[in-house]
Amino acid sequence: MAPSDLGSRLTAALASAQRPAPAALAPAGHAQPDGTADCSDPGCARHAGTTDCPPFPITRRRGSDFGESVADAWYRSCGSSRMDIPAGVVAALALCPIKSPGALHAAQLSRYFAAQPPRVLAKGYAEVYAATWMLRPELMDVAAPIFRWTEEDLDEQALRGVAAVTRAALRAGVLQYTGDKDPYYRSDIDLMSWTITNLRHHSSRRGLGEYHTPPEVADMMARLLYDGASDADAEPGRGQSFNEPAAGTGGMFRSMVQAMRERGGDPHKHEWVMQELDPIAAAGAAVNTVVWDLGPKAVVAVGNTLADSDLSQQAFAHQRKMQAHRDRLRGVAAFAKATHDAFRQLDTLFSARAA
Known part of the structure; x- marks a missing residue:
């Protein structure tokens, strides 16, 4: 797999990867989660004519309702058969780096996102992807099929769809599900699975589509497997390797990790390999791997x-390969910054001597 062609955006993301949120989505002009209120982005809601964020009700809905809401919003507002855009919107919201205990920030952030113009949302989602790429380039390279649209000059119809899906996902509780600092609570549901399956069913028009293992069945299977293993097999010090040859968006691994955490296990000790034929479903699995930690x-x-x-x-x-590519980008960016700083110091020195 060739690295995604995002060099310039990824290099720019180096400076923002450690910030609480990408610049385009940070609540500029409004109180941020850290208490600041500094407005410098001319594309934000305030400059677009919205001086404050109106009330925006959010409710944590069950997975089937979430997926149905997203699919309805996309096809009613846009009518396009593209799945990558609505799936990418949900993925970017799930990957939003602002997390808090119990997702307490979800209501405030949802109000802000819902008030943003569509082009600002698209720009922000691109930065979320780029910042996450810097953390896990191999996973975000797999997720590229649902994020490449952020590099396009979308027409007004597609932008309406971006805004509609954003509001639908927020209203259905995407940030409540994925905004918790504790990965156990972020792993409570597979939102990417519900999103993708509902988008497929809507686009088919004939009731045909993609079906993933029901989460209740996956949870039962994971607990039976985990409890049936010996204590040494359940959590060995050197770790185990788990392989799912038909992973979909990773629902079976979600159940395994939840069972493991409930019993005091640490998924970081183990290898998790998800194999999937469909690129869109694999992209969802890559996003979930980050969200579920x-x-x-x-x-x-x-x-x-x-x-x-x-x-x-x-x-x-x-x-x-991708981590080495990322490290090279970091080296280039660091060298470019050092060179820029050196020339700036030389300019200052020569200006002072000339004076």
């Missing part, structure tokens, strides 16, 4: 397990 040894491979038995090794090789 499966750990540094979790990878996603896109391919046919039956035709290629080497997908696991390929996934870890891809991880090493």
